Amino acid sequence: MSTVDLGLPGGLQNGLHGVPAADAPQTRKEYVSDQEVRWCPGCGDYAVLAAFQGFLPELGIKRENVAMVSGIGCSSRFPYYLSTYGMHSIHGRAPAIATGLATARPDLSVWVVTGDGDALSIGGNHLIHTLRRNVNLKILLFNNRIYGLTKGQYSPTSEPGKVTKSTPMGSVDTPFNPVSLALGAEATFVARTVDSDRKHLTSVLRAAAEHRGTSFVEIYQNCPIFNDNAFDAFKNPETRDDAIIPLVHGSPIRFGTDGHLGVVRDGFASLAVREVADLPGGESDLVVHDAHTEDPAYAFALSRLTDAGVLHQAPIGIFRQVDRPAYDDLVRQQITTATQAQGPGDLQSLITGTDTWTVN
Amino acid sequence: MTIEVKQLDRVVIRFAGDSGDGMQLTGDRFTAETASFGNDLSTLPNFPAEIRAPAGTLPGVSSFQLHFADHDILTPGDAPDVLIAMNPAALKANLKDVPRGATVIVDTADFTARNLKRIGYDENPLENGELEAYHVVALNLTGMTVESVKEFGLSRKDASRAKNMYALGLVSWLFQRPVESTIKFLETKFASKPDIRDANIAAFRAGYNFGETAEEFSVRYEVKPAVMPTGTYRNISGNLALAYGLVAGAQRAGLAMVLGAYPITPASDVLHELSKLKRFNVTTIQAEDEIAGVGAALGASFGGALGVTTSSGPGISLKSETIGLGVMLELPLVVCDIQRAGPSTGMPTKTEQADLLQVMFGRNGEAPLPVVAAQSPADCFAIAVEATRIAVTYRTPVIVLSDGYLANGSEPWQIPSVDSLPTIDPNFTVEPNATGADGKPTYLPYLRDPETLARAWAIPGTAGLDHRIGGLEKEDKTGNISYDPANHDLMIRTRQAKIDGIARTIPPLHVDDPDGTAKVLVLGWGSTYGPIGAGVRRVRTVGGKIAQAHLRHLNPFPSNLGDVLRSYDKVLVPEMNLGQLAMLLRAKYLIDVVSYAQVSGMPLGAAELAGVIGNLVEETEGIDDDARHLGTAAAKLTHWDHLEGAR
Structure with a gap:
């Protein structure tokens, strides 16, 4: 077998390249559909929906060129509530469906809305393959660490030992760290944000939209019915400063009340949280966050600063954003190349072929 | 010595050897020579699922059968008139299908005691009289091949690889095939490897010349070109015809086409062919699994393209949920099921038509969708266009049923004018x-x-x-x-x-009932068209009255189907399953059709069907068991009786 140079398009293209611009400024209201929103009172999905509806007009693209694709689960009702094109599909398959849509239609901004069960359990295969292909679509993974729609079974992100209806003696499963998983799957854009921090959420969504390729955004989202306060450490004013490790490109990773904590390199390819005061060089010993680091080992090390069990501490922000050609761009480029080289296909000569005979 | 030329109206030839001997290629080339000569033809490749089973063993035997004639024929033939066996295992595995009196050409190079023992021969069958009933031509084809390519300095192993071309050359001489296309083919195929190219061409020529000069054969055969309707023809396999039909359908609808597929035998060739057709605005996505394949197709349809997915039974099982979503979304989607022998993994390289009920009903809830089935390799083209018409016009997933026999088999195809294809309006x-x-x-x-x-x-x-x-x-x-x-x-x-x-x-079901007096109708669907047609001809040849009809639309059925069924005393439904169409007909029309079921992984045989049909015809006409003769006579016809020519 041989390989060919794919003639990759150079430069970091915008994720919205090819999507037609809106004729006039848009408002949040235009993106609100006429459907009654039916999540449980207090659900974190409301906050994400409100942020999303507020953020879409800022993109300045035509509303009819936004397509939302979801799977099954509470979060997957999302498309119904946006006045864009949308498909509420089947469990776990949204990334596959969106891959076909994004490949067929370069003029659309395609978004996948999914949950921890939808994306990481039943749809795990499609998620990892979409990430490795780097299809130009945006995946919002609402992680509430529980199955909500089926009424409270543990999910692939539930902490070990979790007692649920299906695990009365505690779950014995080891959970996924979604950010680590995405990085392992060669994702080019990996971020995490929180439902309750609208400003941060919006900034991450914007970066995701503008990234060319698959953007993977894990959103910590509270389920008040079946897993309330799973992210309490992040929301409680008394703990949140020490819980949230903010990732800001180009800045030292420093956090905690009065910035007493920081992230340093620790042994072979690992990172660790330390008291800044204990570091010989002080802040200069801290890691300066570089989301564009090609080697995914750095972002992976960052992702491991997340608790695997009950959440006390986790990085928030963009872990990784690197440039790699998008699958759908390459696929379309091959069609263009083939068409330019040989001209558009002529059906009659195709079916006739070269080896014919005539009966008179 | 003058060589006599004997006229034949039809010949069935089978090439058999190890999986690595290039028998499929040899068969393909002989087919191409035969097609360009103008015979009607029908082919049956038959190979193991193992890519390279251990050399010289029975499971490793691969074969390619070709039936060619000076008239219109319907099947690859039941039994070979000529068997080319490249080793002892190929001889042993295929001899049971070869009728007495047939010609058996054997490469003797591998007939060593050890090789023979390995496959259960205690004695050399070439020497112990076991093959007396056949016309055996035992030649050291490998040895002669190596000798003929000496000048190219290849290793013995590489040199002996050209033995299939030597054999092809010999058989091309025997049947007076035009050889230019094969030489041209070898020049192109091995253009980057001049040694191999020259060796193969030399071996091919040497085989041809051996026939001419050696005195092994006193007879050459001639099969005149077939009289076929005026037009331009090509040879085409079912999978290629299906790929072209899908492109044609998309083009006639003015839609870009997106294929989402996962490799699976025997459907993968459709993916391969379509992936070459990018300049026809065809996108192929080799998905991570069957579910993603159909998912990507459905997503593309949502975006306004023609979404297509191709698979076989096991893949269709996985796609069921997404197909159900397509039913609910009411979006066009073409789902091709190239059936293979099941259940589960079954026999991937063998044919069957046992997915009918799966595609009809294999979804949760009431999820009806149209089902169409191709009846011959070339018909895969028309059926794909028809599936596209239905999918786009009615906004629905459509299932196209083909099978391994159609997929890999080939036949001459009268190439249609693109303008004559239906226009499809999204x-x-x-x-x-x-x-x-x-x-x-x-x-x-x-x-x-x-x-x-x-x-x-x-x-x-x-x-x-x-x-x-x-x-x-x-x-x-x-x-x-x-x-x-x-x-x-x-x-x-x-x-x-x-x-x-x-x-x-849908056009009304056409019934072939020459004088309108038949009491029995044979109704089939899918790839049994050829064998049923050949069986019907046999019965008619011996004087039986029989009507034949074939369904290309399985859901919905043609509107006149009920009336057709009711107008015959008996309806025989032969299928390569345990009676799935028969079950649907009984349920829908309350008619107790007679099911004939054979599920062997091989196409139905014409002689076998002739026996069944003839017997039913006489039973229906009230002839006693012991007085019946039609079935036996029809089954016993040999090819000298011009049986497939009788209309």
């Missing part, structure tokens, strides 16, 4: 199609065409028509989520009525 909605409660124009995605019941289809990017669809039950017209009991009942019945209504656009 009829996208681009403006509001209703007035909302607020008096403003609005778009109702489930507003239907009163004639076809197809829903309005607006694609993303169409301003003012944005909408949401999904797998949840939807309200009539608006498509909004609805749990209303009466609405659910209405939607279930409407989706069913839409599919049933397709029958209005």
